[in-house]
Amino acid sequence: MIGHAFMGAAHAQAWRTAHRVFDLPARPVMTVVAGRDEQATRAAAQRQGWAGHTTDWRTVLERDDVHVVDVCTPGDTHAEMALAALGAGKHVLCEKPLANTVAEAEQMAAAAREAERHGVWSSVGFSYRRTPALAYARELVARGALGTVRHVRAHYLQDWIVDPAFPLVWRLQKDKAGSGALGDIGAHVVDLAQWLTGQRLTDVAGHLTRFVERRPLAEATSGLRATSGEDDVETGEVTVDDAAVFLGRTDGGALATFEATRFATGRKNAMRIELNGSAGSLAFDFEAMNELDVYDGTVPARDAGFRRVLVTEPDHPYAGAWWPPGHGLGYEHTFVHQVADFVRDVATGTAPSPSFDDGLQVQRVLDAVERSSDAGATWTPV
Amino acid sequence: MIGHAFMGAAHAQAWRTAHRVFDLPARPVMTVVAGRDEQATRAAAQRQGWAGHTTDWRTVLERDDVHVVDVCTPGDTHAEMALAALGAGKHVLCEKPLANTVAEAEQMAAAAREAERHGVWSSVGFSYRRTPALAYARELVARGALGTVRHVRAHYLQDWIVDPAFPLVWRLQKDKAGSGALGDIGAHVVDLAQWLTGQRLTDVAGHLTRFVERRPLAEATSGLRATSGEDDVETGEVTVDDAAVFLGRTDGGALATFEATRFATGRKNAMRIELNGSAGSLAFDFEAMNELDVYDGTVPARDAGFRRVLVTEPDHPYAGAWWPPGHGLGYEHTFVHQVADFVRDVATGTAPSPSFDDGLQVQRVLDAVERSSDAGATWTPV
Amino acid sequence: MIGHAFMGAAHAQAWRTAHRVFDLPARPVMTVVAGRDEQATRAAAQRQGWAGHTTDWRTVLERDDVHVVDVCTPGDTHAEMALAALGAGKHVLCEKPLANTVAEAEQMAAAAREAERHGVWSSVGFSYRRTPALAYARELVARGALGTVRHVRAHYLQDWIVDPAFPLVWRLQKDKAGSGALGDIGAHVVDLAQWLTGQRLTDVAGHLTRFVERRPLAEATSGLRATSGEDDVETGEVTVDDAAVFLGRTDGGALATFEATRFATGRKNAMRIELNGSAGSLAFDFEAMNELDVYDGTVPARDAGFRRVLVTEPDHPYAGAWWPPGHGLGYEHTFVHQVADFVRDVATGTAPSPSFDDGLQVQRVLDAVERSSDAGATWTPV
Amino acid sequence: MIGHAFMGAAHAQAWRTAHRVFDLPARPVMTVVAGRDEQATRAAAQRQGWAGHTTDWRTVLERDDVHVVDVCTPGDTHAEMALAALGAGKHVLCEKPLANTVAEAEQMAAAAREAERHGVWSSVGFSYRRTPALAYARELVARGALGTVRHVRAHYLQDWIVDPAFPLVWRLQKDKAGSGALGDIGAHVVDLAQWLTGQRLTDVAGHLTRFVERRPLAEATSGLRATSGEDDVETGEVTVDDAAVFLGRTDGGALATFEATRFATGRKNAMRIELNGSAGSLAFDFEAMNELDVYDGTVPARDAGFRRVLVTEPDHPYAGAWWPPGHGLGYEHTFVHQVADFVRDVATGTAPSPSFDDGLQVQRVLDAVERSSDAGATWTPV
Structure with a gap:
């Protein structure tokens, strides 16, 4: 997961909880969280239950034990991160809005369609x-x-x-x-x-x-x-x-x-x-x-x-x-459901929605x- | 009508309005209002639209042009007034509670049953x-x-x-x-x-x-x-x-x-x-x-x-x-409906409810x- | 009052009631109602409590015992009626919208300003x-x-x-x-x-x-x-x-x-x-x-x-x-208040609002x- | 934790979550869950995140790595379990009602007061x-x-x-x-x-x-x-x-x-x-x-x-x-708060409420x- 503030905390709660409540074909493992500030990211990792943490989000994409990347950062970084993650063959769950511009969003959507052909899935976090x-x-x-x-x-x-x-x-x-x-x-x-x-x-x-x-x-x-x-x-x-x-x-x-x-x-x-x-x-x-x-x-x-x-x-x-x-x-349950749906879709090779x-x-x-x-x-x- | 304060004002509005809104077989005429204080009663008569007023409620019962008596006084006077009115052959609409004691209420109910045999009707004002x-x-x-x-x-x-x-x-x-x-x-x-x-x-x-x-x-x-x-x-x-x-x-x-x-x-x-x-x-x-x-x-x-x-x-x-x-x-409409029901019942010889x-x-x-x-x-x- | 359907009924209830509830410097007398259909207008007069009725609204304006004209007709007739009434020196309460076009409304507003100089008042019925x-x-x-x-x-x-x-x-x-x-x-x-x-x-x-x-x-x-x-x-x-x-x-x-x-x-x-x-x-x-x-x-x-x-x-x-x-x-009380305000304003020579x-x-x-x-x-x- | 049905699931969610959201002086470790049916208890352990499971709740009390016992069973077993747990020096969080009879409840309250002298705490689960x-x-x-x-x-x-x-x-x-x-x-x-x-x-x-x-x-x-x-x-x-x-x-x-x-x-x-x-x-x-x-x-x-x-x-x-x-x-958050309060109280040697x-x-x-x-x-x- 990249980003660990308000959205990050909500997503983390969801990743911890989804398989405790829903019958899922796969069980999420919370491998690593990435942030900009070392100290804050380490604290977040410990608080939220991530096994590791890093201040270089690109290293996340290089790990073989990471299959899903959850992008919880401000909108200006979504395009870069999502494109890189899809390029690295990771499934991507990206917070909304998808991007800050239509041009970026078009690039991302094109990449997602391309990735889908290789069984790499993506979804945007309209959690409501x-x-x-x-x-x-x-x-x-x-x-x-x-x-x-x-x-x-x-x-x-x-x-x-x-x-x-x-x-x-x-x-x-x-x-x-x-x-x-x-x-x-x-x-x-x-x-x-x-x-x-x-x-x-x-x-x-x-x-x-x-x-x-x-x-x-x-x-x-x-x-x-x-x-x-x-x-x-x-x-x-x-x-x-x-x-x-x-x-x-x-x-x-x-x-x-x-x-x-x-x-x-x-x-x-x-x-x-x-x-x-x-x-x-x-x-x-x-x-x-x-x-x-x-x-x-x-x-x-x-x-x-x-x-x-x-x-x-x-x-x-x-x-x-x-x-x-x-x-x-409560509010955070929408994120638990989002994770449950996404994990189920990815595990069963179904196109997640919203795309x-x-x-x-x-x-x-x-x-x-x-x-x-x-x-x-x-x-x-x- | 006997009594012209809060309940009296609500009843008067009802007597003025019922036949303007509902098709009634008879049209109420607001003959006289009775109260204890001469000045206050005269003012109420003028404000509420009663043709006459009196400080002696018993004189109301003697009038041939009064067919219905509406008792809006405190509960301690209900029995005396209602019994007298029924005795005088007037239909009676009496505010609730019917009386202050069960003994009084029994007397009134007995009188009402008796009056009913002569086509004189009565009802208690559970307007809600x-x-x-x-x-x-x-x-x-x-x-x-x-x-x-x-x-x-x-x-x-x-x-x-x-x-x-x-x-x-x-x-x-x-x-x-x-x-x-x-x-x-x-x-x-x-x-x-x-x-x-x-x-x-x-x-x-x-x-x-x-x-x-x-x-x-x-x-x-x-x-x-x-x-x-x-x-x-x-x-x-x-x-x-x-x-x-x-x-x-x-x-x-x-x-x-x-x-x-x-x-x-x-x-x-x-x-x-x-x-x-x-x-x-x-x-x-x-x-x-x-x-x-x-x-x-x-x-x-x-x-x-x-x-x-x-x-x-x-x-x-x-x-x-x-x-x-x-x-x-609004609130007063319940009284308009009460008058409409009562007038219709009395005019058609139907027992009003609540009795x-x-x-x-x-x-x-x-x-x-x-x-x-x-x-x-x-x-x-x- | 001209018009006696939905709006007419609401206005009539208001004219009947306002002085019963509010202390007013003048007491409305319900002189005459005008409508197009003779039979319906007669029935409305009786039901609503108007002393007279007519199918020719212009005759209303000729009467000396009419001081206020209440226009409750559809919008296409407002201008003609209100202008005529103001011209005849009657105070005018006109239903909304004031007119069907801006041109008509401008004429009416000009006439109202002119009438005001002679102590003839007007208001539009934004009763809410x-x-x-x-x-x-x-x-x-x-x-x-x-x-x-x-x-x-x-x-x-x-x-x-x-x-x-x-x-x-x-x-x-x-x-x-x-x-x-x-x-x-x-x-x-x-x-x-x-x-x-x-x-x-x-x-x-x-x-x-x-x-x-x-x-x-x-x-x-x-x-x-x-x-x-x-x-x-x-x-x-x-x-x-x-x-x-x-x-x-x-x-x-x-x-x-x-x-x-x-x-x-x-x-x-x-x-x-x-x-x-x-x-x-x-x-x-x-x-x-x-x-x-x-x-x-x-x-x-x-x-x-x-x-x-x-x-x-x-x-x-x-x-x-x-x-x-x-x-x-309830709903109709807004009209009672409107009449009360209008009567008070006219009687005291205050410009009614809304103008x-x-x-x-x-x-x-x-x-x-x-x-x-x-x-x-x-x-x-x- | 003893019991793993409706209440057990709610409590488990709380034990998993409290330290993720609140700053606690101690971090709960979910050691073992006890139930009557082996298969159901094993499934619950896995689903809810307990390290171990047992069908003999008494063995839980013998474990040195268990410090807190959470009783989530029907009321007829509360007294026996809570008394045994307090006797074994375990802190006890017991679902409400405390017991099925006043006699049982008195025994439990007495035991709790006694245990308190040795720094062993107890609380009853009025989670609302x-x-x-x-x-x-x-x-x-x-x-x-x-x-x-x-x-x-x-x-x-x-x-x-x-x-x-x-x-x-x-x-x-x-x-x-x-x-x-x-x-x-x-x-x-x-x-x-x-x-x-x-x-x-x-x-x-x-x-x-x-x-x-x-x-x-x-x-x-x-x-x-x-x-x-x-x-x-x-x-x-x-x-x-x-x-x-x-x-x-x-x-x-x-x-x-x-x-x-x-x-x-x-x-x-x-x-x-x-x-x-x-x-x-x-x-x-x-x-x-x-x-x-x-x-x-x-x-x-x-x-x-x-x-x-x-x-x-x-x-x-x-x-x-x-x-x-x-x-x-949502509903379950009341249990998260209950765990947070209980853990904080026990860790700081404060008497939990409700006792x-x-x-x-x-x-x-x-x-x-x-x-x-x-x-x-x-x-x-x-």
Whole structure:
């Protein structure tokens, strides 16, 4: 695994746990973790349970006892690492967004298609697909429970940078993160919107905005103490979007609205998706991740209503491997499911989903949003 | 109408409105309102739309142009007024609780049965039965949607006397109000529990309690200014219960729990009823009075969940006479429905429901709760 | 009052009730109602409590005993009626949208300004401003509780025409209704977004769409019986939008998203507004109209959360005139409040709000949305 | 660890994970798991990550490399195992309820007190105390945010045996489980009610009931296929309660109501606690385990409301070790926290909480409820 911070910790928990809960054809062995800082990487290896560690990620690719490379770094390094790993014949699980540019993503997708011919697999980490409630939602749509989907309403609302004194971390720098709310959280809802409906976005019309132009340098704000009003705090330019809003049209005739923002005060991780179809609707909010609201429009109006389904039954996706009904799962379980699916696919020679091509398609949507924003919000083909 | 304060205002709004919304066989004429204070009664008559007013309620009974008497006074006067009105051949709509004692209630029920033989009708004002969501709930139970009812969970939670400086109003005095939370709000959920299930309580085991023993006299606290800590505030003894909790068993084998309290800080008018049956469940909270949560246990667990039904469809009880779906009703509409039902029943010679006998039965339950509380919470037959 | 259908019934209930609940300097007398069909208008007069009725609305303006004209007809007649009424020196309360075109609205606003000089007042019926929860929300924003508003998220979701067999009623015809979801329900959230924030939309970028192109003629579907599949049903062209989605920018730097649709299956009257500011947020859904969710961002994160305020306290806007805390109001109460405010303003010579100028401004926004939609969703100045 | 089924799996996940997430002074080594069936135990050892396994739990106590014994078996074996383990000088973490009888619990508590003198520690597994939202709730009460607690409303509602064809598993047999809903889930809310308030129950008045008297033998219903109506299904007697309802009084003057049932159709794991105090209230439902509703009664009524706190902030109990705000935890995390606390306490020589004495006190409450039920629901001292 390359990278050991927030995403790394979540992935490590998944690698440790998946075979303890699911019946897998192969058992993951946590060989080595790579990071930039020797001390931090060593500590992470010990904490997270990796047998070894290194500060040179390339050495990982040379090891015969490494079969899978899990890329958990910022987006600017995904292309280089994934291409090298695939080139070395390693299966690759790469965090989203697939890359910081469409060009990189195209290269990666091409490499993945090529590698696949040699039985080397790859997947991009749109882990929210593994939320039981959303996997159940997809089944509902697929079996026609919603009829023709008319509306997609996809929001991802957070509030962690509302305070202008919050420092200029790497996620706020375009050269590292590629984009801001758009790529970090907007990418998730774009993927989900397409995956849940089974439709692809063909056009988007949108707008990116920034509410706070400069922020204290991260180094200058250790401990995140309040620095507002102090003249001597060194600041830097925020180079990504704080919020992205856009409309979309799909190849299935649905009309979609998207909103990704880090300025929705009070919303901590409100990834919300609502689909309205000719025969029914569904609504989800990650802040209540074990629930799915489902409306069956074929029931007489007198008895109809949104049904709050607790997606914790034995026959719900993933849920059966865990606890009894009503005993909910948490955020990290989506990663456990991702590892379980990936290991099973790789071991059985099945193409994992989402593929790098799926990641590329999302990247193209994000790119079209940026182009639309530059062009005055006009409809822009993906 | 006798009495013109909170309940009087709600009833007056109902008498003014019912025939504007519902097709009624007769049109109410608001002849006269009676009260104790001349000035206040005259003002109420003008504000509420009564043609006349009087401070002697007995004169109302002598008028030939009065056919219906609506009793909205405190409970200690119900018996005297209702008996006189029935004796004078007037139809009677009497606020709940029917009376302050079982003995009074028995007298009233007997008089009502006698009057009925002469085509003189009576009903007790358990207005919450007229909430569309609860009328719909009753239909669900009646058509077997819940199967055998196992549990009744009936709470009525308010918080208006949490502050010890709140004055000793008539509702806190046993000689006027009969009891406290038990008779004022507990009576409602006892009636609803029995009416919704179609079952009667046969035994109760309960406990009454008082958290604040003395309060400032109402006269001493005009404007409800904070008086705590002042030595010179005259106080009086609270003589009713602040909270009542009790268990119940029904003739249909259900187990019930009741709680009525005025000390549930933050709960303003949380009248909540949940029924769990062998085939399904339902849950209601008056703070969201246009909704009913319904669980259909015959649906596969995978797709099951509590369905939030907005009870505002054209074919929901009462709702069709009002606005389009999703345009909710409010508290006073239950009184409009009560008047509409009562007028229709009286005009067509149908026995109104709930009858004084129903009111008597509730009174017996309340009485059994008090006896059980005195006897150490032991099971006490109703 | 001109018009006596859905809106007419709601307005009539308001005219009957306002002075019964609020202390008003003048007491409305319900003189005459005008309609097109003699029989229906006579029936409405009797049902709703109008002293007289007429099929010629112009005669209303000639009467000396009529001081206020309430226009409740479809949008295509607003301009003619309101101009005539103002010309006749009558105060005018006109339903929204103010008109079907900006040109008409400009004429009306000019006439209103002129009339004002002679003490003749006018107002447009954005009745949702009179929802206690939203009036309270406005006060919160005005007193700075949200800080700088960053996001406005305004949705109005209904589902009454999801069924393609639903007939071609007047609200689906451009010549009568002006537009579809945009003007009928989108107008409400545009007005609210501006009124709540105290900011004006300066640019919009949006898209109108239609999901069902032809529908059975209303005459052919009396009783709304299912007609799908029958070849002999005469159909007509739907000439308005089924859904409108648009982005907006305000003069205060906020970014807004709007969605108005009649195809959100399961959403009956989900008028939702969320505002996110630098210091706090608030969220509202008309399906739970007595509640406002408020987030105070100045509280330490540990103790912070969306607070569900039941807007039924004595000191909440409008609520004090009604019932005790927790005893909610319904849809029609917004109209009662509107009448109370209008009567008070007219009687005291105060300019009512919203004015025809406010109505014109909303009309300009709607017009800009249509122009943006025609121009490929590009940013379009209001 | 002794026992490896549902509870065993949850505990194993905790032992594997605690030191990966929390900074602990000692690192657990998963030495050996004991079970009755050789094959099943071997499989569990492999799946759950235990180095060894045995079918003779007594051999575990003889091993020098075992320092902690985790008892996850049914209640009838707790006393024997825990006493033996303490006698062998092992620290003991014992699942709840502590024992099946008060006599056993007293013996265990005495042994624990004795062992403590030699630095051997014990704790009982009321894991729900480790839910971040409830740990936060306790802090609120402890710092006086609720003032004097008036009401405790504690429900634990499940529905897994509503179907009469559900088989006679060990949890439905008194000799193995001790009691039914009372001890299994009622014990949790009794412990929480006391722990959250810092008060002890002094008297209870309650009733136990059984809705289904006989059930198919578990062996006869492999796969839980529907067996109702088949004459040849062998059945056995259910010997525990299906539901327990009881009132309680605390030494702090609070009035409590409890309900534990396995017949609340649609409620999967609805462990709900509401506390109403003179200064505020709080409410919790385990089906939404990352949220706590908090009402601050000191805020002016106009601005007051239940605040939905997402208990996922860095400074919330336990939460800081996991993910960013809004990224919720799941059921098993309560066990991870339990292990972390236990390991930390044992390693630092601190008395773990809840102690066996705490477990004994809960046992006494359960016993008093049974005695009260036998005595006609009369108040019974604990």
